[in-house]
Amino acid sequence: EELRREGKIAPSTFLYDPNDYLKHVFTFSGTVLKMCFTSAFFWFLMVVNIVVSIIYYSVKFNHENFDGAFETGRFPYISNYIYNVLGGMVSFMLVFHASDCYARFFQQYGTVRAVEININNVLNLLRTHLPDDAFEGAGDLRTTVAKWVVAQMYLGFGWLPTYRENQVDEWAWERVNEYGLIGLYEKQHLMALPVGEYPITEITTSCTQLLFKFVRMGKLDGGIAGEIGAEISGIENNFLTLYATTEQPVPFAMYHYITFINNTWLLLCAYQWVFYSYYWGIIAFFLNALAFQGLRELSNNLAEPFGNDDTDIPVFDFVVKWHTRVDNFIHMPVRLGKELSAKHLDAAPTA
Amino acid sequence: EELRREGKIAPSTFLYDPNDYLKHVFTFSGTVLKMCFTSAFFWFLMVVNIVVSIIYYSVKFNHENFDGAFETGRFPYISNYIYNVLGGMVSFMLVFHASDCYARFFQQYGTVRAVEININNVLNLLRTHLPDDAFEGAGDLRTTVAKWVVAQMYLGFGWLPTYRENQVDEWAWERVNEYGLIGLYEKQHLMALPVGEYPITEITTSCTQLLFKFVRMGKLDGGIAGEIGAEISGIENNFLTLYATTEQPVPFAMYHYITFINNTWLLLCAYQWVFYSYYWGIIAFFLNALAFQGLRELSNNLAEPFGNDDTDIPVFDFVVKWHTRVDNFIHMPVRLGKELSAKHLDAAPTA
Amino acid sequence: EELRREGKIAPSTFLYDPNDYLKHVFTFSGTVLKMCFTSAFFWFLMVVNIVVSIIYYSVKFNHENFDGAFETGRFPYISNYIYNVLGGMVSFMLVFHASDCYARFFQQYGTVRAVEININNVLNLLRTHLPDDAFEGAGDLRTTVAKWVVAQMYLGFGWLPTYRENQVDEWAWERVNEYGLIGLYEKQHLMALPVGEYPITEITTSCTQLLFKFVRMGKLDGGIAGEIGAEISGIENNFLTLYATTEQPVPFAMYHYITFINNTWLLLCAYQWVFYSYYWGIIAFFLNALAFQGLRELSNNLAEPFGNDDTDIPVFDFVVKWHTRVDNFIHMPVRLGKELSAKHLDAAPTA
Amino acid sequence: EELRREGKIAPSTFLYDPNDYLKHVFTFSGTVLKMCFTSAFFWFLMVVNIVVSIIYYSVKFNHENFDGAFETGRFPYISNYIYNVLGGMVSFMLVFHASDCYARFFQQYGTVRAVEININNVLNLLRTHLPDDAFEGAGDLRTTVAKWVVAQMYLGFGWLPTYRENQVDEWAWERVNEYGLIGLYEKQHLMALPVGEYPITEITTSCTQLLFKFVRMGKLDGGIAGEIGAEISGIENNFLTLYATTEQPVPFAMYHYITFINNTWLLLCAYQWVFYSYYWGIIAFFLNALAFQGLRELSNNLAEPFGNDDTDIPVFDFVVKWHTRVDNFIHMPVRLGKELSAKHLDAAPTA
Amino acid sequence: EELRREGKIAPSTFLYDPNDYLKHVFTFSGTVLKMCFTSAFFWFLMVVNIVVSIIYYSVKFNHENFDGAFETGRFPYISNYIYNVLGGMVSFMLVFHASDCYARFFQQYGTVRAVEININNVLNLLRTHLPDDAFEGAGDLRTTVAKWVVAQMYLGFGWLPTYRENQVDEWAWERVNEYGLIGLYEKQHLMALPVGEYPITEITTSCTQLLFKFVRMGKLDGGIAGEIGAEISGIENNFLTLYATTEQPVPFAMYHYITFINNTWLLLCAYQWVFYSYYWGIIAFFLNALAFQGLRELSNNLAEPFGNDDTDIPVFDFVVKWHTRVDNFIHMPVRLGKELSAKHLDAAPTA
Incomplete structure (x- = not known):
């Protein structure tokens, strides 16, 4: 993508072969x-x-010195007896810190991938409970919710502090427009949000409000709407967790x-x-x-995995992949188990 | 805020650039x-x-000494062979302790930010299930619950031991009054609570009592009231966890x-x-x-992150931000998805 | 309390000022x-x-020795080259062990405080769903359940192995009698339990049996009874977790x-x-x-935080505090939100 | 028990006094x-x-050597400068490994004790929801489920790999027969299970099948049956977790x-x-x-806590204790709160 | 299996006797x-x-050197005083890293075994709630869902990156065909999925769609369908977690x-x-x-436990074992508790 060429986001994860070090010995980048x-x-x-x-x-x-028997002339000199303790302390501290930062990296990575699980669950729920023939308007509802969830991903990651500084948030808006994920009217509303608020919370509420309107109309079961809403709130909460972590380095x-x-x-x-x-x-x-x-330096890089460093998590690759997944599947009709349903269900007329 | 000027609460989190140490080399504060x-x-x-x-x-x-070949005159002297073990022990102990205190810092930070997630969920639930037209009095109920939840934040953080010592709890009460979050009658009741009790538990119970009164009147669904109540109890429990941690250093x-x-x-x-x-x-x-x-010293500071140290968590900045968020959103009507609901829902007359 | 004077339970947690060490330099106790x-x-x-x-x-x-150049006469002597490895090993081992015991201390502390959260939740549920006017007998039921939950706390902590050895369990029974938490008939039953069984499990079952009797009578909603029962079982399970930990040092x-x-x-x-x-x-x-x-020694003390050591957790201070809290609140009527309910609820006649 | 005498299972946990080391200095066993x-x-x-x-x-x-000034004659000799690094590495590695194995020990212990919590919950649910007078056959159902749950404990622990090698599984079967926990017909069925399958999964399914038969008959509430089933599945899953851990040392x-x-x-x-x-x-x-x-050696012992080592977890002591608990309580009628129910419930005729 | 002979997958877990090292001293493989x-x-x-x-x-x-008194001739030489700090650093780093990789190994193993628990739960739910006589078509539905779940296992593990490189995914497809787990028509559909998508997500959705079709027909309870669907989504989510971990080494x-x-x-x-x-x-x-x-090298191996290394987790052994389990049990009728149900249930005519 052009963002990558401009050095605003992280390159793809570099996959290496852990059993063959020599292949990587001259790698420099990252x-x-x-x-x-x-x-x-x-x-x-x-x-x-x-x-x-x-x-x-x-x-x-003009000579070499050897251990324990050298003279320093008039050079100021400190015995290694009294600074080696410091060396031990520094080693410990750095290794512990690296270990903490490593854990922080994987914790944030885990939160990013937890969003994927939410997306898949939303997709599964929408396809299972809102097929075109479930009720009038089911197809429209399914499409709208799916689009908003995808918009939530773009804007959710785009709002990470590092990316806002890089104007990656503007790129995210462009994508949302380009794919028609959010209507013009809705966009104006989201753009008008007070400074410091997140578009994703507004999108979450819009989804649940819409779903429960259908519930109040008697078209959709309240439990199902609750389940879908819980997954969408889950996405929002995962993003809030990411923001909380990046705001407290x-x-x-x-x-x-x-x-x-x-x-x-x-x-x-x-x-x-x-x-x-x-x-x-x-x-x-x-x-x-x-x-x-x-x-x-390595610890610093691991502690803040959202940015344009070589080892950062390529979140926008994930976003594009998940967007594609939603596009691929949202309208795909049931294909499996046709014979079975034909035999037991379609034969028997409803009611 | 004036509290900050008086040195009673922590300054804002200092955001630094981890890739450019030199910029911070002469930083002294914090x-x-x-x-x-x-x-x-x-x-x-x-x-x-x-x-x-x-x-x-x-x-x-009048001379220099060198390693392994010095004389101490009549100065008492202990060989480094027999105190270096102690040095290793001290290094270990300090680094482990720092690591534990660092974990304690982030655990408490995580609890603070979990309150934000509860707030957002309450806001989402109130806006979704209690729009003005849901039933008579829905608007009032929504506003009251939202105000009480905001009051819970002010009083919840104000009751942290360090802040009570600093009279920050009085400031919290002033804010609650100033914004009219709690009526005069209710305030008297909360002020009259026995010593050692928390206003936040009473606010929680008031919320659930109120919500379930509406349930018993048949206006509100019991499940929805339960969900809102669970988030409000969640806020209380997060505060109780913070109190428990600060009471056991x-x-x-x-x-x-x-x-x-x-x-x-x-x-x-x-x-x-x-x-x-x-x-x-x-x-x-x-x-x-x-x-x-x-x-x-660093470990001590990290272990107790609520106070007025330079590295403490600026909890009242969060409170003010979340208060603003509730104010911004609580009355905001649905904007997204209007066309869709117009097409499928508003067309069909309810019942 | 007299138990503390007799040295059977831990003194109050000593709260120190981490920023002023000199104040504590001559502290000896603990x-x-x-x-x-x-x-x-x-x-x-x-x-x-x-x-x-x-x-x-x-x-x-009659002389001093210096590093690397001393004679031991005929004294048996072992070179430090060959025992220093052992010193490193011992240091590591002790610091790791201290770290594990420190974690064990806070894990047990966390379980103790989790009981507080259960108590608060029970209190909230009872006050919300069992006000005096909910149904005939609601007040009695609320009072009885609250008393039993308080008795559960006294007997739960009194049954911890160390306290049973100290006869603190007898003190707990005295308290339970003194405050009339459990009737005479019930006490005889609990005293007659086979050796090795816990009174708290019997109290839990009594609570749920009683609640569900009201459910079967159609007076109480099954879901509400289930929620209250879950919190009471939660208290029991937290105690079982504490027993399990103390039984496996x-x-x-x-x-x-x-x-x-x-x-x-x-x-x-x-x-x-x-x-x-x-x-x-x-x-x-x-x-x-x-x-x-x-x-x-410190590790040993941290690993077993229930006893009469200076640094142990003062669990009975918590019990007395929570008992007071239940007494204070259980009959406190709703005070907040009166105007609101007056306007929307009390005006409209039920049914 | 005779198993202990034959050295097939672990002795009771040795409880020591951590404050008095001298008492244990000559302890050898364990x-x-x-x-x-x-x-x-x-x-x-x-x-x-x-x-x-x-x-x-x-x-x-024929002489002593001293540090830094000894001759080795023609004895091959390696300077400590170049093997001490290895010594540090080995110390680290061993202490880390011991720490991991210690955590593994307590994780497995925690799973064993989690079974106790499941048992207590089953007991509580059965006594609360299946008293003799709940419906026709309630007493029989309660007894049968309780017996099967006890059988599940015996066979669950008996199927741990180490105990199967020791023929402890045969002892478990004998106990199950002796106490009549499982009928003859059922036993034949369980004995006929294909190699590699666990009797406990079959017992779980039998329990849920039986409970839901009563549900379909309209005698038992589906939610209650689900709760009991969940606790029984919980026991099974805890055992599967133990098997998974022991199968991957x-x-x-x-x-x-x-x-x-x-x-x-x-x-x-x-x-x-x-x-x-x-x-x-x-x-x-x-x-x-x-x-x-x-x-x-200590690490090895801690990593595999099911066996006949001195420090292993005495799981069969727990089983016998829990079996006794179930026997003691399963038929114990409600004793507490009689007056209260007499006043409010028994007075009012049902319906 | 032939895959193992071809060295594409890991051999069985090597079970050793931790108390007898000598037996393993000459082991070389693994x-x-x-x-x-x-x-x-x-x-x-x-x-x-x-x-x-x-x-x-x-x-x-032509001579030996001794500590502290050797000459290096003109050989370049670096004092051990100044590189030993590096040695300590490397030791620390390696041991910490090994400890992290060890934790990663067991985390992935735990996820694999969590799939087993899902499978057992599905099996239990299907047998309990979908016996042949539950409704018309129950047997077919039970069989179909069970087959798809087994197919999910084969394809789920086969899609792990290392196994896709090894063409193990093709072997997985062969097995799925051979056992008739998925019909021809369904297979074509799954094969036609866009690159980068997983067959398992499509299978999950097919299961839930099918189950809820029966719900809409009024044959199956929505709660039960939800429980089964949750376990199947659980399997999918466990696989997604595994993919996420392996995609981020x-x-x-x-x-x-x-x-x-x-x-x-x-x-x-x-x-x-x-x-x-x-x-x-x-x-x-x-x-x-x-x-x-x-x-x-050990750390590298532990960090990536899916492959054909000697210490990798033998996932396909698990798959085959669980497949056999499903085959054994799916049609096994209730055997336990026949007398009891005969007495109380079968006697009373339904309705």
């Missing part, structure tokens, strides 16, 4: 390598490490703490690790910076 | 830096570390244990780490104290 | 300091450490393992840590013993 | 000490460690991995740790082997 | 040993380690990060660990590579 190599702080750390190494080994001294104090001790620890190492192993120490520092900085 | 720099114990630790360093290096000796023995071993460990380091690295060791100790003390 | 200082094994460890220190430094040698093999490796590790350290740092090593050992022994 | 001391591999490790110690210290050399690859790296690590230590601390090192190795091997 | 020994990267690491060892010890030098950035730092760390060790312990260091490196590489 990896922590990319995250680190595009980070100014990462290169700042490397420059500090390399420059101090050069001054120490080439400008001041990792608390700032925690984000700041982790970033602060991680960056300070790396800066300390960039200086201190110069003294141990000639220029070879740069390799060790490089890997270390990659491991710590990379894990921090 | 970070562990502020928590540490306003802590007397933190400065006490730094003074101990610096004073002992001066005595050791400038008063008694991290057990005191655990809080005391973590604080005790953390502080003792830092005090030990403040003394011991003097011997390793000339005055440069002060840097290492400073970072270490910041990392350990900071994580402990 | 802390791990108290747990350790009243433990014989803790003092045994300290005696071993001090006695060996005296023998080594004052009887045999941390499996003995696990408890024994943790205690065994913790104690053995501390004993090893009590001997080994003598060699490193003159008499100053006693400080390090003391802190270490406090940290390890204290965490183990 | 502890990791017993698990280790009955393990051939444990003694093999000790023999390796002791034999190499003797060869090294008494046959080849810790995946073999994981079990093998943990056992393999644990055993290899211990074997490496048995050899390497000889060089550090004269014969005293044997103590350190002994404790280390106990800690690692013991935790692994 | 262990991490097999995973490592078939990995090119593993052998590459070993070759690097061995070749560098030979060059260092045999080509350049461990995010690629995370997989890549773990693989990258693990492999880089091992490569660094392969070089560095040469310097410490003569040729004996190869043993240490070998075990280390096995532990790290093995855990990574």
Whole structure:
């Protein structure tokens, strides 16, 4: 889609082969390598490490040092005895944080896919209980509710904070118009909603109001209308849960703490690790910076899976897929079990 | 709001850009830096570390020490072999505790946002099943229930222990009066409740009593009244869950244990780490104290998210937003689907 | 209450100020300091450490040792290279175990507070659906069910294993009599229950039997009776869950393992840590013993939160509070919404 | 019971006093000490460690070694720098695995106790809705369903894989016969079920079929029959969950991995740790082997809590207790609330 | 089955005896040993380690090195002080990741077994409410629904991404044909579904449409049809959950990060660990590579349990077993309780 080309939404999920790492070893997009190599702080750390190494080994001294028996000249130096505890703390903290962010990613993914289950249930209920011949107007009602549910998906995802900033919400409105999901009059009404309100809650209420009008007319059973309404409210509630999660990111104090001790620890190492192993120490520092900085960046990315990062959840691919599914099935008549119903049901005249 | 200016409630959630740390590097408010720099114990630790360093290096000796080959003169000294195990223990304990407090924060946040879902469901049910023309008095009933539900929000959050101490509960009553959410007579009744009881339970019962009076009159369907009542009880139960959590903080023995071993460990380091690295060791100790003390303070803050700390959940912003939402929507008539109902429903005369 | 004075139940939850540690630094009751200082094994460890220190430094040698260059004379000595792995293992194990016990504490606390939600729901249902004028006998039925539910609370918590050992169950019976919650005839029946059965299950069945008698008489709606019955069964099931948890403590093999490796590790350290740092090593050992022994004791206390420990959950405070709540509200007539019902309901004559 | 004497099922849960460790210090049964001391591999490790110690210290050399300054002669030797990482990995892995197995233990225990809640609910429903005077045959129906539910418990637990291997299922059948829980004709039918099918699913269906026959006869309310049926299906589903868990143990690859790296690590230590601390090192190795091997054995035991190990869940004690409960209560008439029903109900003639 | 011989699906779960490790010590299939020994990267690491060892010890030098006092000649060398932090980080990360993947494995297993519970419930509902004599056509309806549910299982599992790549979906279709589960006409319809749609959703809708046709004819109770429909939708939703999980593997950035730092760390060790312990260091490196590489491979396997790996879940064994169960029971008439129904029910003529 054009949105993807403009970098406003996430690319498709990259499916890899977990048993063959070598195939992916040079993959760059969507990896922590990319995250680190595009980070100014990462290169700042490397420059500090390399420059101090050069001054120490080439400008001041000319020899290698070995463990436990080196002299630092007049270079300020801190014993590793007293900063290694910090290193352990930082490692723990980062791994725990990564684990929490990973859980947050899958929790949000689960909510997205729960919407799919609601959609399928709505589709099933509409097709089962509102076939064209159920009552006069059943077909129209079925079509209208289905269209509104699809509109709810477009607008529901489009209203996620990151996408509103990207004007993806406008794209969502365009799609809704293009497919005629919502009439002109209804659209004006939704566009006129006060700032801060969601179109999806209004669509939910419109659906239940419409369904219960048919109930009051005696055309539709109240229990069935309730079931359909429950699934549509379920979609709304899933979206509200997503909004609630994205509106409360990792608390700032925690984000700041982790970033602060991680960056300070790396800066300390960039200086201190110069003294141990000639220029070879740069390799060790490089890997270390990659491991710590990379894990921090990875956690940030996992914690906020709606956006245009390489590892974000491609929600609009899902929306398009589910839209197609609704279009495919909503008018498909019953095909299975024809013989059986012919034998036992159609033979016997109703009443 | 004036409450915020008086520092009684939490500021708005600070939304940061996780991909650009540098922008936030000098942020102070709401970070562990502020928590540490306003802590007397933190400065006490730094003074101990610096004073002992001066005595050791400038008063008694005049040289640097290096790893594994230093003399302590007659200074009492403990080998790092036998206190590092303690350091590992403290790190573990703090990180696990932070992880538990982080989970507690999000659990309480989730309960707060679950109230929003209840509110939306009540609104949806009221608008769907109690339109003005449903029966005589439907409009009044809808308005009354909606007002009481809004009052329940103000009083429910206002009754949180921290806010009662801050007299935020009085502010909540003022709001309820100002917006006419509860009549004078009802207010007197609620104010007269025995100490220790919650106004919200009385409001819940009033709602269900009122709804079922209409049921007994044959005007309202029992199932619908039950659904609305269930959502209102849901709000009450969510508040009771919040009260239960805030009334049982991290057990005191655990809080005391973590604080005790953390502080003792830092005090030990403040003394011991003097011997390793000339005055440069002060840097290492400073970072270490910041990392350990900071994580402990951060955990405390996360564990109790209702208050006036910088990272607390801004619950009254939510209340005001949801109040506005109820006001906006409660009288909004059906707009969508008019054509459809015109065609199939309004044409056919009822009965 | 007198039970508290006799030390049979837990004191009130100690509410502390997490932002001001210094205020609590000398608190002793309910802390791990108290747990350790009243433990014989803790003092045994300290005696071993001090006695060996005296023998080594004052009887045999007269000098300090330093890291990596000490002689042990003919003292048996084990290199720290080969027991530090054990130290890491013990730290991990203790912190994980503490984390599990902490979760167990809050799970049990949550079940206790879930009973409050059931009580509130029963109260709400009784007041809504059984006002005095609902049918003949409604007031009596409401009162009886409410009394039995309160009796269920007293006897439910009184039957927890620890409290039965303490004769707290007898106190519960006294309360039930004193407040006339259960008639004489009913009490005899409950006292005659076979050993090993719970009075609360019998009370539950009595409630549902009574309610459904009214249903069969056509006075009460079956759905309403079912809802009330479900909440009462909910109370019973919450108690059964509590009994199930207390009847299966941390499996003995696990408890024994943790205690065994913790104690053995501390004993090893009590001997080994003598060699490193003159008499100053006693400080390090003391802190270490406090940290390890204290965490183990803390975990034990958290895992079994019903008893008379300082940090246990004060369940009988809750019972008394909920009893008062039921007494306060059960006969309170509807006060809110009078005008509204006057206008729309009372005007229209029923039928 | 005789099964226990034959060692086919688990002994009663050992209840210990967590505050008094010394009382349990010499307990052997049900502890990791017993698990280790009955393990051939444990003694093999000790023999390796002791034999190499003797060869090294008494046959080849005659002196003690100290840290960092020892010679190994021509003994192959690996620096601890390069195997300690492995030690950390093994510790982590074992503690995480123990934590997972502990959770698995309590999850299975929770499922077992959930059956108790189902039983109590069935009992409550039967007594409330099927008193002798409800309709003709109510007493017979109540008795039959109760008997079948008890039979379901015996056969449900007896069909657990470990117990089928032990022929405990035959004992279960004997009990079912002895107490006349299932008629002869029914038993033949259940015995004739195809291999791989469970008697409990057939009993469930028999119960629901019977109940709904009464429904179709107009004697029993469909909703009540549905509730009872749901609890009986609940019992079946809890058993299916237990079977599912026991049929999928810790995946073999994981079990093998943990056992393999644990055993290899211990074997490496048995050899390497000889060089550090004269014969005293044997103590350190002994404790280390106990800690690692013991935790692994403990995890295995916790992961499979149905069997005849000392720490297994004594499910048949529960079955017998619940059987007694059903026998005690099923025919117990209403005793509570007699006065109340006398006043309001029995006075008024039905209809 | 022939699929297993062709290596397209997983072998049966390997059931081991956790108390007897020695029996399994030489097991190779399904262990991490097999995973490592078939990995090119593993052998590459070993070759690097061995070749560098030979060059260092045999080509350049001829002596052993000891801890803390060795010379590296002109060999580039990095102090272990500065790469051990990385080692700790990698260990943590791998163990946490393994723990997450283990949880993912059991979550997916739980979903598979939840399908069994749905099947049993459908079977129970069909047999209870649709006996042959319930109404005309009941037997046909029962058979048809049962067949479709079985077809749903075959096609549901066959549509899992890994199995579609393996053409296992074609095998599933063959089975469905062979057993006549779905008629020719229906099959054509399902085969004609648009790409990307699932046959199982169409089968679900066919079931509910058919059932509600009978409801509209007045032959079947709407509540019963709803219950059966809910279980069938439950099966569909469980499958959708499985598809959702398999379509979102461990995010690629995370997989890549773990693989990258693990492999880089091992490569660094392969070089560095040469310097410490003569040729004996190869043993240490070998075990280390096995532990790290093995855990990574194990995690990958656990995370994706549907495939043809040795430890994957043998879903088609379950399908065949459940198919057999349905076949065995669907037509089995009531056998239990005949006497009771004879006495109370069959005696009394219906109506």
